[in-house]
Amino acid sequence: xxxxxxxxxxxxxxxxxxxxxxxxxxxxxxxxxxxxxxxxxxxxxxxxxxxxxxxxxxxxxxxxxxxxxxxxxxxxxxxxxxxxxxxxxxxxxxxxxxxxxxxxxxxxxxxxxxxxxxxxxxxxxxxxxxxxxxxxxxxxxxxxxxxxxxxxxxxxxxxxxxxxxxxxxxxxxxxxxxxxxxxxxxxxxxxxxxxxxxxxxxxxxxxxxxxxxxxxxxxxxxxxxxxxx
Numbered sequence: 001x002x003x004x005x006x007x008x009x010x011x012x013x014x015x016x017x018x019x020x021x022x023x024x025x026x027x028x029x030x031x032x033x034x035x036x037x038x039x040x041x042x043x044x045x046x047x048x049x050x051x052x053x054x055x056x057x058x059x060x061x062x063x064x065x066x067x068x069x070x071x072x073x074x075x076x077x078x079x080x081x082x083x084x085x086x087x088x089x090x091x092x093x094x095x096x097x098x099x100x101x102x103x104x105x106x107x108x109x110x111x112x113x114x115x116x117x118x119x120x121x122x123x124x125x126x127x128x129x130x131x132x133x134x135x136x137x138x139x140x141x142x143x144x145x146x147x148x149x150x151x152x153x154x155x156x157x158x159x160x161x162x163x164x165x166x167x168x169x170x171x172x173x174x175x176x177x178x179x180x181x182x183x184x185x186x187x188x189x190x191x192x193x194x195x196x197x198x199x200x201x202x203x204x205x206x207x208x209x210x211x212x213x214x215x216x217x218x219x220x221x222x223x224x225x226x227x228x229x
Contacts, residue, residue: 005033014046023059051097060104087112093194097187111147125168131160138220148172
């Protein structure tokens with residue numbers, strides 16, 4: 001697939017693993033590689049497991065590209081949120097294996113997945129945009145408000161609170177936490193259970209649940225990151 005993203009199919013499960021050897025930043029290259037892996041998973045009609053490397057799901061967007069404020073920056077931001085929208089609309093169940101830290105754009109991807117398994121440990125989960133001087137992007141706000149617990153939204157979004165994995169379950173970034181060495185294994189077990197769902201019923205229900213959210217996210221992408229004319 002690439003040297004930073006791998007795809008492996010085992011039966012009805014397709015596992016996409018991000019591993020750039022560092023912070024798994026959502027660079028233009030990473031976003032492209034994940035999308036290529038999703039193309040294969042979608043073609044094979046498998047249930048998707050999206051995982052990171054040991055101790056790091058992703059630290060979010062590539063800050064070096066973000067600082068440049070050029071066309072590549074806009075492309076990276078669009079690409080990241082289009083990836084989140086794709087996960088929201090993916091035709092098969094999506095299970096995220098949050099193998100460590102999950103910050104900023106990574107937290108939006110977690111909230112776009114159907115089920116999220118987190119690794120136990122001293123890891124940070126959350127959206128730190130406001131803490132680093134950024135107004136929360138419109139598509140991110142829609143994704144977070146759809147998934148986070150009402151009582152946690154002000155803390156998580158406006159106050160940029162960063163959560164432990166256990167706190168992330170309460171806030172709504174994760175669904176459960178397991179030992180770090182079992183994170184991907186357990187996510188695969190969940191995916192195997194979800195593979196037994198009637199796919200047509202799943203897709204129809206997901207469409208009913210998320211059509212308005214996906215439209216809002218896509219409109220937010222166009223509002224915040226318009227393509228150059």
